[in-house]
Amino acid sequence: MIALGQFLEVLIGGLMSGVLYSLVALGFVLIFKASGVFNFAQGAMVLLAGLALVRSLDLLVANGFSLWAAIILGIGFAAVIMAITAWLIERFVIGPLVNQDALTLFMSTIGVTFILEGAAQMIFGSDAYPLRLFPTDAWFLFENLFPGGILVNKLDVWGGFIAGILVAGLAIFFQRTKTGRALRAVADDHLAAQSVGIPISWIWFVVWLAAGLVALVAATVWGTKLGVQFSITFLALKALPVLIIGGLTSIPGAIVGGLIVGAGEKIAEVFLGSHIGGGIEYWFAYVLALAVLLVRPQGLFGERIIERI
């Protein structure tokens, strides 16, 4: 019999790390929603943002800035870097490929991934750098109800909080602002959007910038948890099944998908993995995604695209 306390603890831990997957998946959804491009480079963008932030922080603190000034300046610097990246990607890669089919665009983002990974590490160094912006100690809840209480990481709570704000902000941006509506128009049909006078290159810059900023947020949370290092790019690969499960075009889908993947893989790891060798976290999400694909190809919240295959 599995103790309820242990189960709850695993569940909460899983849900919290799921929130972090959602943060990466959000960047994907943004770009896909607004340009129909499946952005393989999101993980590399998280790495770039994280490295820019952590390196500039170190430099500023070493030069005698107070911590708060350093944090504000560092985040500003990283945001500028992401803006430049967004502009470069739009100008030199995605722009020339306008109206190409989705696979070509996807493969070009694999190219972008490699450029970003190489450039980020060349400029900012390729070691693992610790980042400390949020408290990382743990709380023990309900100690009187369960033996030992339920362990909850403060950082995870912060992550959930930030993700909530981001989603609310993005939802308002997409639904209420003029640019948001233009973004959705571009996603539907590049050519039609251009012909009604929507400046497509500006829209794509905005989208990539937004994705870059989401990557920066993801990098601060992940970086605090794991340190900023190359392996952070593999998060992007974890975000793919999240997207498949939640639906490629849905922001709430990214969140729910992330929660499902996070909780599912932790529970599978703890209660199933111990029987078949452990480490099934690596593929559980993918098998879950495969199952969803076969039953409901558009994901839980995705728009149904009617297309014969």
Next chain:
Amino acid sequence: MLYREAGQFRTTYAEDMAIFPIRQDRIALAILLGIAFIGVPLLADFDIWPFGSDYLLRAILLPFLILALAAIGVNILVGYCGQISLGSGAFMAIGAYSAYKLGTGVHIPLASLDFAISIPPLPVLLAILLGGLTAALAGILFGIPSLRIKGLYLAVATLAAQFFFDWVFLRVSWFTNYAPSGSVNAPTLDFFGLNVGTPIERYMLCLIFVTVFAVLAKNLVRGNLGRQWMAIRDMDIAAELIGIRPLYAKLTAFAVSSFIIGVAGALWAFVYLGSWEPLAFSIDRSLQLLFMVIIGGLGSIMGSFVGAAFILILPIMLNLIPTQLGVPLSTETITHLEFIIFGSLICYLLIKEPHGFARLISIGKEKLRLWPFPY
């Protein structure tokens, strides 16, 4: 002037359908094969530069041949049939590990039935080919989702194969014959009494495999099946309307492609690595193969060779040229530069020349036909 086909008339259907209808192409290919089959062993035998040391054979030609073979497999799936795959590394691993199991003897104890299935160690050649067959079966299995999904979704499905098999070969110790370190050694390469050990023998072995498979693949993609694949790639609904069964076409593409990739994986493990661990077939390998195909040319057998050569030679050049110029770069910088150059090249080629280097070569040939009068 040299490359002109004037005066070469085809008088039979067989000539009209030849793989290389132009005489100069045939001569060039014959010379190339002559160098590969006779020239290289002779040069190596007499220790003539640059074959004096084993370095060229062992570190460049051997991986080139095997990766080119794998790239042909990937090209059949991605380039000819249009089904993007990020799981080629997994199929290489399946080929390698099943060939290893078959080459060292399979023992499946079915304790509950008081019964065990035992297969004695098979000859290496048979093990390699059967390894390819196992990979083909796995390919069909993971190709089944392609009937309902396509494009990006399929990429995720193949990624699932990649991560699942990475885990299987790392954690299920039956596949590694319970080796405590998780790394396994290939059985002795014994081909019907012929022992393959020295670099030149290994090179010849791979060369034979690659030549045979390249010719088979070239003919396959020219024939009925290849045309079906290309029709599916270009427009699946139209293909279905003209009577092509998507199920059959897609699954055969997955099977043939995985078979070739599996054989390449077995060769990579047995002939090139000798002893290996699952990391040799990680997602990086899959991406590397995909790059070879994109850079070399989607939908071109020759492109697979060009792409493989390019991806292998670029890092060596990056290492060599700055050292010659007196500014040696650190290994880290070289890795990062490699990343940047690969990435930029992929973007550049996708924008400017979606058919890769192979297309550039055929443009060159077109120009050569008219040379020196470009009209």
